[in-house]
Amino acid sequence: MMETTGGEPDDGTAEVLDRPLPDGVRRRVVQIVSDGFGGLTLAELPAQLRQYARFTPSRRAKFAGNAMAAALETDPLFRQRIAEKLRETQPELTAALDSAAPPPAADPLDVAAAAYVLRPAGWVKLVTAAGEEALRADAERADEENRAELERLREELAAARGQIRTETERLRTDLDTARKEAESLHRKLRGAFSDVKRGEAALRKLQAETDAARAESQAQVSATESESRRLKARLAEAEAALEAGRKAAREGRSVEDMRLRLLLDTVLDAAQGLRRELALPPVSVRPAETVEAVEPGRMTPKDIATRALSENDPAILDQLLALPQAHLVVDGYNVTKTGYPQMPLEKQRLRLLGQLSQLAAQTGAEVTCVFDGAELAAPVLLAPPRGVRVLFSKPGVTADEVIRQLVRAEPPGRPVIVASTDREVADGIAKAGARPVASAVLLKRFTRG
Numbered sequence: 001m002m003e004t005t006g007g008e009p010d011d012g013t014a015e016v017l018d019r020p021l022p023d024g025v026r027r028r029v030v031q032i033v034s035d036g037f038g039g040l041t042l043a044e045l046p047a048q049l050r051q052y053a054r055f056t057p058s059r060r061a062k063f064a065g066n067a068m069a070a071a072l073e074t075d076p077l078f079r080q081r082i083a084e085k086l087r088e089t090q091p092e093l094t095a096a097l098d099s100a101a102p103p104p105a106a107d108p109l110d111v112a113a114a115a116y117v118l119r120p121a122g123w124v125k126l127v128t129a130a131g132e133e134a135l136r137a138d139a140e141r142a143d144e145e146n147r148a149e150l151e152r153l154r155e156e157l158a159a160a161r162g163q164i165r166t167e168t169e170r171l172r173t174d175l176d177t178a179r180k181e182a183e184s185l186h187r188k189l190r191g192a193f194s195d196v197k198r199g200e201a202a203l204r205k206l207q208a209e210t211d212a213a214r215a216e217s218q219a220q221v222s223a224t225e226s227e228s229r230r231l232k233a234r235l236a237e238a239e240a241a242l243e244a245g246r247k248a249a250r251e252g253r254s255v256e257d258m259r260l261r262l263l264l265d266t267v268l269d270a271a272q273g274l275r276r277e278l279a280l281p282p283v284s285v286r287p288a289e290t291v292e293a294v295e296p297g298r299m300t301p302k303d304i305a306t307r308a309l310s311e312n313d314p315a316i317l318d319q320l321l322a323l324p325q326a327h328l329v330v331d332g333y334n335v336t337k338t339g340y341p342q343m344p345l346e347k348q349r350l351r352l353l354g355q356l357s358q359l360a361a362q363t364g365a366e367v368t369c370v371f372d373g374a375e376l377a378a379p380v381l382l383a384p385p386r387g388v389r390v391l392f393s394k395p396g397v398t399a400d401e402v403i404r405q406l407v408r409a410e411p412p413g414r415p416v417i418v419a420s421t422d423r424e425v426a427d428g429i430a431k432a433g434a435r436p437v438a439s440a441v442l443l444k445r446f447t448r449g
Contacts, residue, residue, distance in 0.1 A: 021116070025127055026069060028113030033068040034061040036085030046071045046078050072117070083118050094118060097126075314445035317437055321363040323415040329406050329434075330356060330442065331399060331420035332371040338421055338439040339446075353385050355446045360387030368406060372399040400425050407434045 021029070034057045037045070042053055049071055052064040060068070072079050087094045093106060097120050108129065115123040310316075320326060336348035343351070353369060360367040366389075373392040384390040393402045403418060407429045410416050416434040419442040420426060426436035 021069075021127070022112075024109045025112045025116065028109050029072065029116050030061050030065040030068055031057075032086055032113055032117055033072055033082050034058075034064075035089065036082045037068070039085050039088075040081055044078075044081055046075050079117060079119070086114060086117055090114065097123075312438065312441055312444070314441055314448055317417070317441055317445050318363070320415060320417045320435055320437070321359075321365045326363075326365040326415040326417065327410065328359075328365050328367045329403055329416065329418045330367070330369045331403060331418070331422060331425060331439070332369045333399065334420045334422055334425075335439040335442055339443040349382070353388055353390065356388045357385035359445065370399045370402050370406070373397075400428075404428050404432070407432045410434075 037049070037052070037060055038057065042050055045053060048067055049064065052060050052067070055063065072082060093110065093114055096106075097111070097115055097118055112127045112129070115126040321328060330352070332349065332352060333345075336343075336352050340348060340351065349371065356367050356369055367387060368389040368391065370391045370393065373394060382390060391402060393399045400422060403420070403425060407416055407418065412433060416429075417437055418425065418429045418434050419437050419439055421439040430436055
């Protein structure tokens with residue numbers, strides 16, 4: 001009996017397997033390790049195998065086979081623990097191996113795998129013999145499979161030959177049938193040639209009859225032409241008589257026309273007399289003059305009122321915002337720094353936006369307020385008031401440029417008013433068709449309420 005509880009065993013450890021472990025033996029060894037794996041604590045397992053502790057035996061054998069085989073070969077203590085579990089599960093086989101008398105009825109692969117784990121004296125011979133036995137069994141099994149495959153191929157060959165013979169007979173029958181059909185077609189073709197010759201003879205006879213009929217028809221045509229000329233002469237005489245009758249009818253018609261014209265003149269003279277009696281004036285108004293519009297050079301009351309106001313009068317702003325679809329664009333910081341520069345920027349923005357919201361509600365005009373984003377330390381979280389669109393310029397872009405883009409984006413003819421004291425902005429938007437208004441005018445409009 002070999003030592004299993006501690007230290008190095010006395011027998012079999014010096015033996016070394018000089019060839020790779022046969023595949024069949026290796027699979028049985030992995031299965032033995034996987035079965036004994038579950039009976040060990042986590043501390044008793046090698047470090048590289050602890051990650052597979054919770055796996056089922058079959059899953060462990062599938063995914064950790066190489067790791068378990070390597071640990072069994074390199075870790076004697078782990079191999080002894082697996083050997084102890086094997087002794088518990090297969091006491092008869094392990095006892096027979098310890099006594100160097102393996103049971104003759106046992107599977108050689110099971111004997112070799114158990115010997116590889118237990119390492120009794122002579123275990124290398126057992127493993128080698130089991131490998132050779134497995135190879136012989138595999139060879140015999142392959143030979144048996146080859147013989148069965150050869151027999152199957154022979155049967156398939158015989159069946160194929162029979163099928164070929166049957167197909168050959170069928171093809172011969174089809175060939176005979178095709179030959180008979182070809183002979184029948186040849187006979188029909190000869191009959192068709194005879195029919196064509198008879199048709200050609202009948203065609204020649206028909207052409208002769210046609211020539212005779214054509215000569216007869218030409219004679220009839222000549223007779224018909226003579227009769228046609230005679231009828232044309234009679235038709236000319238009839239037309240001359242008809243024209244004489246029409247002339248007599250036209251002379252009678254001219255008298256009736258004269259009477260109708262005299263009646264029409266009488267009615268027209270009566271209508272002119274009635275117009276003189278009623279003293280109707282001539283028509284001086286035309287339908288096109290009923291359409292309301294402004295003629296070139298004519299001043300409207302609104303134009304006159306605008307000319308009478310000063311440039312700094314907030315009433316000008318009211319008149320501009322009263323135009324249809326008016327759009328007010330405000331240079332934000334330009335207005336706030338003109339009106340209340342001492343306040344912080346945040347309070348300047350809130351005050352201006354509140355006043356613009358009231359103005360939008362009063363006038364109904366579209367209002368956009370633009371602030372310069374370069375003066376901000378961080379993005380502003382701001383809820384725009386009702387009726388006012390709030391924009392901040394992007395980094396590297398001034399509020400003046402954003403205002404010019406807004407003006408250029410509007411269609412020609414729409415009233416656009418820009419509130420800014422910046423002379424450059426005012427000149428630029430005026431060229432684009434917008435109406436500049438000073439920031440002071442907008443501030444006066446706010447104070448008026």
